[in-house]
Amino acid sequence: MTVVDADTIAKSFGRVRVLRGLTLRVDGGDTVALFGPNGAGKSTLLRLCATLYAPTAGTLALFGSRQPSAETRRRIGLLGHQSFLYPDLSARENLVFYGRLYGLPRPEHAADAWLERVGLAANATRSVRVFSRGMEQRLALARTLLHDPELLLLDEPWSALDAAGADLLSEILEGLRADGRTIVVATHDFERGRAVAARAVILHGGRVVWEASPSDATASVEAAYRQVTGAVAA
Numbered sequence: 001m002t003v004v005d006a007d008t009i010a011k012s013f014g015r016v017r018v019l020r021g022l023t024l025r026v027d028g029g030d031t032v033a034l035f036g037p038n039g040a041g042k043s044t045l046l047r048l049c050a051t052l053y054a055p056t057a058g059t060l061a062l063f064g065s066r067q068p069s070a071e072t073r074r075r076i077g078l079l080g081h082q083s084f085l086y087p088d089l090s091a092r093e094n095l096v097f098y099g100r101l102y103g104l105p106r107p108e109h110a111a112d113a114w115l116e117r118v119g120l121a122a123n124a125t126r127s128v129r130v131f132s133r134g135m136e137q138r139l140a141l142a143r144t145l146l147h148d149p150e151l152l153l154l155d156e157p158w159s160a161l162d163a164a165g166a167d168l169l170s171e172i173l174e175g176l177r178a179d180g181r182t183i184v185v186a187t188h189d190f191e192r193g194r195a196v197a198a199r200a201v202i203l204h205g206g207r208v209v210w211e212a213s214p215s216d217a218t219a220s221v222e223a224a225y226r227q228v229t230g231a232v233a234a
Contacts, residue, residue, distance in 0.1 A: 009058030033197035077149030
């Protein structure tokens with residue numbers, strides 16, 4: 001099944017054009033790393049795929065449907081620049097709240113399991129307001145994965161994490177990849193992005209300007225990034 005089918009999509013905010021005829025297809029089980037300079041459109045693309053935005057032009061189909069629905073959204077997990085956590089609730093209360101929103105049969109059990117998985121079990125009853133940025137990022141990851149999404153959208157997920165947290169995230173993503181989950185991650189970290197994704201895609205100026213297939217073992221993402229973005233900018 002094709003999970004994400006973006007066909008010449010454009011997205012503008014007023015007079016500012018962010019995406020300009022971008023085409024990208026992501027099949028079920030694909031793992032894709034999006035690279036590109038600031039302003040290339042990576043975050044906007046992920047928000048479109050999360051149904052938070054609608055394209056200005058072109059077509060975007062998710063799981064074969066062009067019409068976003070509650071059922072489609074239940075199949076998606078988004079980790080963005082905002083944590084979408086409630087600061088005055090505890091870590092556990094946040095996860096239980098989201099678990100109920102997603103209709104999980106045992107939200108308390110799921111919350112406890114993910115707090116343990118991301119290393120926050122000892123801080124389960126503490127208010128998120130007193131969390132460090134790294135702890136908040138770990139909890140946001142747990143929120144993203146709580147409902148077992150089929151499509152995982154990650155925007156700079158390693159940011160704010162210490163070395164142990166970054167390694168934990170990579171380990172979780174490797175496990176999800178092995179389970180056949182569909183993952184799209186936007187990052188500036190070439191090493192970690194390559195490690196968790198089978199495909200590398202470079203965005204520049206709101207378009208896909210370079211892509212390497214899983215079989216292209218000799219492709220150097222860093223070299224392509226420098227060459228392609230330099231050529232386009234010239």
